[in-house]
Amino acid sequence: MTKIINIGMNHETAPVEVRECLAAEPENVKKAISFMRDNDAIKEGFFLSTCNRVETLFTTECVEEANEGIINLLSELGGIPKENFLSNLYIFEEMDAVNHIFNVASSLDSMIVGEPQILGQIKDAYALASKERTAGVILNRLMHRAFHVAKRVRTETGISGAAVSISYAAVELAKKIFYNLDGKKVLLIGAGEMAELAARHLMRQGVSSMAVANRTFERAVQVAELFHATPVSFDEIGTQLTEVDIVIASTASPGYVVTHDQVRTSIKKRRNRALFFIDIAVPRDIEPEINDLNNVYLYDIDDLKGVIELNMAQRKEEAVRAQSIVMEEVVKFESWLKTLSVVPTIVSLRDKAESIVQAELKRSASALAEITSEQKEVVKILARSIVEKIINDPILVLKRNADRPNLDTYLDMTKKLFSLDNSGDNTT
């Protein structure tokens, strides 16, 4: 009896020291795949390695031997002795393995639930497995179902909906204010990793131009070069406020860089066009009271963190809904898997029928020599459709009983009734 096994480790079960050993070498994936192909115990194999997880998925008839082989493989790939990582591994069999793979593909098992990269990584890993011909009937079907589940989870739940990083949250807010960022202008005050990241995201969303202000003009020029932006001096911030639409502030200044009065006068000059401030500096750069002005929106670092927490909680809620989709698909896969056991019998039944048709047509060939080729065609179709009608019901009965415990009796009976064991061997 073939079993589906999944052995792996993820960010929850294994510390980064263990995971990095396995993730380090890109060559590892190829090694693993060729190992699986060459190992006699393993029929089909799939190997995935990312910075957050290692997953091996394979089908086998001798579980012990295959598991042993895979664990040795991992130890070899990572260059770590078995005992050091055995406790970090999980081993899932059969439907648990299917469930786990569906969860992984749907990004329900990810460190950041709902992140989209994992599906791409799985697709790449599967592409390699099918190129190297380690994926067969079962894994092909399993992986395609996994992609299908991932798609359903993504479209039917809001799991990857809301932003879970500061910079994305800022971009999302900007979109809720301006709808479209095309042609909008950004002012970046100060510099810092997070501010630059937010600026980069905004640029990607179509922001047309950017100005960079810094206490020292030289630094402003440096940062501006990164973004093809215009450097401006600190004193120009006031005039910039009438031009730009989004301001990102992250300076080390102890006091406010942008004041209430400045914004109030500028909002008049800009004829009430909306102005969005993102203050990621601690201590804050922008006077908090400006949020009370009409058409001015201010989010500081804590506000953004609050947004993210909310989004995280929302994703967790959606994950519960996603689980039920996964469950549903696991059941579907299970019933497909069970039909697999009747496939060989159905194939030999069909083969036998076909061979009878061929033999009988050959025998009657001389008697039918007189008739036209169209009539011959009719005779062939007639013969074939009679045979197909006869074997159709037995096939349906087999398929219907595929997940019953007494399936073997049915298979046995079918083989006896149609004496498949003798002729089946000849034809297949």
Place this chain on the structure above:
Amino acid sequence: MAFFWFNLALFLELLASGGFIVYIIKQQKWVYRWSNRILLAGLICHTIFLYYRYYSLGTAPVVDLKSALCFFSWCILCIYFVFQLRFKLMVLGSFVAPFSAFLMIISFAIPLVETPVRPIFKTLWLTIHVGSVFMGNAFFAVAFLSAIMYLLQERHIKRKRLGAFYDRLPSLATLDGINHYSIVYGFPFLTFGMITGSVYAQLALGTYWQWDPKEVWSMITWLFYAALLHQRLVAGWQGRRAAIMSIICFCILIFTFLGASLWLGGYHSFNEFGAPSKL
């Protein structure tokens, strides 16, 4: 026969409103698509009803409150579908459809009194006057609804509590845009409707203006909308202030429509329309 279409339209519009409310909660696109289709079917029935009434009365069916509300509701739905073509804003229906269905329910609840239409109303002037005023009003109704949506969304963003509506409502810029266009398009309709009304009064009653309460209140409404439009176009008002102003304007408009027609008397009063002529 005509009221069969009325009832069918009412039924479909209620169904669509229910659908739109389910859509805003559940956020499933197919619910939106079906609600929109049902609403369109409702609008078609509604149109057939108005067409029947137009022919049986010999003039636009607007001279009693029941018909007027029904016609108002029809105008709002028309504007909704026009905006839908331009903005493709799915959530708009969740506000507009219930509003126009609500008007239909009131219309349904008012008993029908079949009185013969006075000859003074059997003229194209009535249709043009009332039709364009109501089209203007329908634009203002959409402006009003989008202003409410704007204030809801703005509150979410300002308070930094991104609740359920935050995801479901569109961006502030979009809502402000809808409000802006509704006022910009609605105002010429209202103005044109008032001018034709005045000409109609001159032709039918011999005077352009007679300080009828509804005339006065219409003028007040017009002035408020003119002020809003001016502030928007010239002073650069947008966002919150414009939204609040368009809500105030719409309240005045509703008072003009209902209050002046029902309680203040005058020749525009619905009570007067059916009564034997004193003029």
